[in-house]
Amino acid sequence: METSGEVAPAVESILAAARDRGGGDERLSVDARSLPAAFDRAEDEGRVPVIAEVKPTSPTTDGERADDPVALAEQMVEGGAAALSVLTEPGHFGGSPEALERVRAAVDVPVLRKDFLLYEEQLDVVEADVVLLIARFLQEEGTDDLDELIGAARDRGFQVLVETHTETEVKAALAAGAEIVGVNNRDLAKLEVDLSTFERVAPEARRLVRDGQSSGDAGRGSEGVTLIAESGIATPEDAARMRSAGADALLIGSAIMDGDVQKNTERLTNL
Numbered sequence: 001m002e003t004s005g006e007v008a009p010a011v012e013s014i015l016a017a018a019r020d021r022g023g024g025d026e027r028l029s030v031d032a033r034s035l036p037a038a039f040d041r042a043e044d045e046g047r048v049p050v051i052a053e054v055k056p057t058s059p060t061t062d063g064e065r066a067d068d069p070v071a072l073a074e075q076m077v078e079g080g081a082a083a084l085s086v087l088t089e090p091g092h093f094g095g096s097p098e099a100l101e102r103v104r105a106a107v108d109v110p111v112l113r114k115d116f117l118l119y120e121e122q123l124d125v126v127e128a129d130v131v132l133l134i135a136r137f138l139q140e141e142g143t144d145d146l147d148e149l150i151g152a153a154r155d156r157g158f159q160v161l162v163e164t165h166t167e168t169e170v171k172a173a174l175a176a177g178a179e180i181v182g183v184n185n186r187d188l189a190k191l192e193v194d195l196s197t198f199e200r201v202a203p204e205a206r207r208l209v210r211d212g213q214s215s216g217d218a219g220r221g222s223e224g225v226t227l228i229a230e231s232g233i234a235t236p237e238d239a240a241r242m243r244s245a246g247a248d249a250l251l252i253g254s255a256i257m258d259g260d261v262q263k264n265t266e267r268l269t270n271l
């Protein structure tokens with residue numbers, strides 16, 4: 001597989017490792033906790049719906065946080081996170097399927113598996129409530145197609161968060177039946193973060209849903225799709241900015257992982 005656009009060397013390396021990673025021994029069947037319902041609960045309780053990410057390290061982070069993922073996850077939930085994301089990518093993010101398994105057993109909020117999944121059998125590595133599929137990497141020769149992987153994930157009981165970065169990718173995600181769409185503010189070509197990405201792409205996503213270009217029928221009532229702003233949200237002002245731009249929920253890693261995890265989560269869920 002070669003990616004259609006240029007990606008940063010770190011991302012090429014992540015993808016090379018993902019191509020070599022195997023799948024699970026047997027097909028999973030998951031009884032998933034509802035992500036949209038968790039967002040609604042947070043809203044009803046006056047909190048910003050935040051997916052807090054257990055992210056020990058990354059290509060753009062200095063050092064590695066070695067705390068027990070379960071302790072971090074519990075602090076995030078205590079701080080008001082509506083849901084959690086747990087990295088399972090080992091080589092570049094310090095994650096593991098075992099970390100996700102332990103976290104999911106310890107909390108009662110939905111847990112997203114954050115990884116770079118390219119093939120159906122990779123879905124069978126560990127149970128999670130939601131899996132991330134990255135549109136950019138699933139339109140290339142040598143990987144499974146986005147719509148096939150969405151179907152394979154749903155057949156196993158997973159909810160699917162389809163990550164996009166451009167209007168074109170949102171269109172492809174909706175055409176493939178995505179009901180939960182993330183817009184990543186991080187450009188995987190340069191690894192730079194720009195919050196105006198979500199501000200630019202979200203209205204187009206809403207327009208496409210209104211015009212019926214989504215084949216999904218779940219999601220946020222008449223809005224039709226759950227839109228998540230991902231990456232680069234560092235301050236309450238950033239969080240408010242993404243909410244004003246139409247984010248139903250926010251995915252936040254680094255800003256929560258840096259320092260007191262519970263206080264950071266509280267600060268970003270209570271605006």
Ligand SMILES: O=C(O)c1ccccc1NCC(=O)[C@H](O)[C@H](O)COP(=O)(O)O
Nearest residue numbers: 058059060230231232233252253254255
């Ligand atoms: O975070 C990175 O450095 C990174 C590098 C290359 C590919 C993906 C990367 N991040 C994946 C993510 O989507 C983020 O972990 C997630 O959106 C949270 O972002 P942030 O709040 O900026 O940590």
